[in-house]
Amino acid sequence: MWPDEVHRELAAGGVRLVGYVPDAGHKRLIELCQADPAMRAIALTTEEEGIGLAAGAWLGGARSVLLMQSSGVGNLVNVLGMVKVCRFPLLMIVTMRGEPGEFNPWQVPMGEATARVLDTMGVAVRQAGEAQTVAAHVRAALRIAYQAQGAEAVLIAQQVIGIKSFQEQSNQ
Amino acid sequence: MKATLHRREVVKKILEKRGDLLVVAGLGSTSWDITAAGDCDLSFPTWGAMGQAAMIGLGLAAAQPRRRVLVVTGDGEMLMGMGALATIGVQQPANLTVVVIDNERYGETGMQPTHTAHGVDLAAVAKACGFKDAREVRKQSELESVTEMIHVSQGPNFAAIKVSDEKPPLVLPPHDGVLLKERFRRALLGSSADVLAEKR
Numbered sequence: 001m002w003p004d005e006v007h008r009e010l011a012a013g014g015v016r017l018v019g020y021v022p023d024a025g026h027k028r029l030i031e032l033c034q035a036d037p038a039m040r041a042i043a044l045t046t047e048e049e050g051i052g053l054a055a056g057a058w059l060g061g062a063r064s065v066l067l068m069q070s071s072g073v074g075n076l077v078n079v080l081g082m083v084k085v086c087r088f089p090l091l092m093i094v095t096m097r098g099e100p101g102e103f104n105p106w107q108v109p110m111g112e113a114t115a116r117v118l119d120t121m122g123v124a125v126r127q128a129g130e131a132q133t134v135a136a137h138v139r140a141a142l143r144i145a146y147q148a149q150g151a152e153a154v155l156i157a158q159q160v161i162g163i164k165s166f167q168e169q170s171n172q
Numbered sequence: 173m174k175a176t177l178h179r180r181e182v183v184k185k186i187l188e189k190r191g192d193l194l195v196v197a198g199l200g201s202t203s204w205d206i207t208a209a210g211d212c213d214l215s216f217p218t219w220g221a222m223g224q225a226a227m228i229g230l231g232l233a234a235a236q237p238r239r240r241v242l243v244v245t246g247d248g249e250m251l252m253g254m255g256a257l258a259t260i261g262v263q264q265p266a267n268l269t270v271v272v273i274d275n276e277r278y279g280e281t282g283m284q285p286t287h288t289a290h291g292v293d294l295a296a297v298a299k300a301c302g303f304k305d306a307r308e309v310r311k312q313s314e315l316e317s318v319t320e321m322i323h324v325s326q327g328p329n330f331a332a333i334k335v336s337d338e339k340p341p342l343v344l345p346p347h348d349g350v351l352l353k354e355r356f357r358r359a360l361l362g363s364s365a366d367v368l369a370e371k372r
Contacts, residue, residue: 017234040234042263045255052224052256056196056231059216059353060239061361064231082221086349 002160003028005135006093007036013142015091016062017042019050023069025095025161030067047072051079055088063146066092070114070155071107080121083151090123090151091142099158115155123151131160175310175334179273182333183244184209185315186271186322193322194232194360198225198245200280202273206244208343213359216352217345223253226260226270233265233327236360240267242322247274247288247332254297260328261302269322269329270298275337283337298330306330 006029010018018033018041020026034041044050050066057064073094083090097104098111115125126141128134134156141152183205187195195215197203202225203217218225229243250257250272260268276289288294298306305321307314309331321329346352357365 017231042230042234042259045258048223049227049253049256049259052221052227052253053231053234055221055224056228056233057235058231059228059356059360060194060232060235061357061364062231062235079221079224082218082224082349085220086353088353 001028002131002134002156003032006138007032009135009138009142010065011036011038013139013146014063015065015142016040017053017057017064018067019044019053019064020067021047021050021069021072023067023095025069025156026067026093029093047075048079051076051083051090054090055082055086058088063089064091065142066090068092068094070094070096070098071110073114073117073153074110077117077121080123080151084122087149088151089145089149091138091145092123092153093138094153094155095161096155096158101158101162111158118153123153126152126154127157128154128160129157134160173310175275175336177310177312177333177335178338178340179205179275179335180208180340182273182315182335186242186244186318189319191323192239194236194239194241196225196228196232196241196243198222198243198249200246200249201275202244202246202249203345204340204343205273207345208340211345213355215345216356219347219349222249223256225249226253226256229268229270230256230260230263230265233268234263237265237267239360240323241265241269243268243270245270245272246279247272247276247294248278248286250294251287251292257298257301257303257330261298263328264302264304265328266326268327269331271318271322272330272332273335274332275335277337279337279339283339288332293332295330295332303328303330307332309333
């Protein structure tokens, strides 16, 4: 499963801090990070906090990752300015909402804008459209982030997550 | 009750014997305050990302559990990121102290009142979020206990220090973000600032 593969990539890449705002699509990956004694999973009240967390972690010499859903990208816009102006390394893994299969129309506007918003603020976007490509995108993004001080986001398509109704989500 | 403490004197006092303390400052006045107290490679004054100073402190405290970390920020900056107090309360970083220099004003934009001018009590919020020690400070004689909080007692700790709404002269830190980041990392991490192990 892709969450297990991604967790292995994060572990191999030396990621110690995992900031997250929960998403159904990240449920398994969050649990794997919580269970890993070499990682510390930190729940956030808003995705913005994850940028401060990642910046502080890097000042202290630690690698981090942020997990969120696409609506959370909208909460990041201003603080991504700090990432750009300081060239902080940043690795984000974003599960998409508002794509084909979406059951909540209120998720659609931000889902449609997610990649453009990231691009506008200087974050490189990698689109993982298939489950088997997610880990490779994360590996590449992690390398660029921490070897070249890049800001990188891997967007995981909603079809990879595959949740189509409130009922299915609440049954997880 | 009108505040009588002066922000520059307060910040100078709490940074007087900083030793190897790691310091993050919120944008605007508190970045100028820590610079007026003496610019230092182990200070990270911010010029933006309003609301994130406390979270930068949490990330730093988590990455460097053996070092003491101090966040010095303003009431407006803290109000914008108040959720960070909840996140820090849950994480319980023993080495982190957040000090709000509270003039009850947005000092950089025309001294408009913040919510703390209308009774919002940030120390009470921090206490309710699970900070070990959270207090409001109004007297010079109480500053020694803030220093103790920063360097000795188990955190997370919080102090809202009420100061007068004066505007002291600007004392600006370097504004190049890359420089601020790199000088901090080199001072803290030495040669390992450049290379980190890919495998653990």
